[in-house]
Amino acid sequence: MSAPLYQLKAEFFKTLGHPVRIRVLELLSEREHAVSEMLPQLGIEPAHLSQQLAVLRRANLVVARREGATVFYSLTDPQVAELLVVARSILSGVLAGQAELLADLQASTGKPPA
Numbered sequence: 001m002s003a004p005l006y007q008l009k010a011e012f013f014k015t016l017g018h019p020v021r022i023r024v025l026e027l028l029s030e031r032e033h034a035v036s037e038m039l040p041q042l043g044i045e046p047a048h049l050s051q052q053l054a055v056l057r058r059a060n061l062v063v064a065r066r067e068g069a070t071v072f073y074s075l076t077d078p079q080v081a082e083l084l085v086v087a088r089s090i091l092s093g094v095l096a097g098q099a100e101l102l103a104d105l106q107a108s109t110g111k112p113p114a
Helices: 005-015 021-030 035-042 046-058 081-107
Strands: 062-067 069-077
Touching: 005 035, 021 035, 021 046, 021 062, 021 081, 035 046, 035 069, 046 062
Parallel strands: none
Antiparallel strands: 062 069
8 A cells, every 4th residue: 555645745845844955956956057066056975965865866856877987967857946946935825924913023123023
């Protein structure tokens, strides 16, 4: 018997639950990247990037191709990029709501933010 859909979704979101993996997916949303191109933009050690890419490969979110000694990564599905756009939109709404609450709180106390 296969796992229930909600369990599979939870595993999917766990895979996305690391800042480096999110940033890698954002970079790959723009275009295919060589590992060496991503390292300076991520500011992490090669071994750490390799670990994070392995997690994304196991989840079938990215695919690798080798050209000589260079390994290039790309998204397996453009919907991953769409998901990141939707997540950004949701977060923007949440943060805007929090900013409104903060402004209301500040107005009611007459104090500037700490």
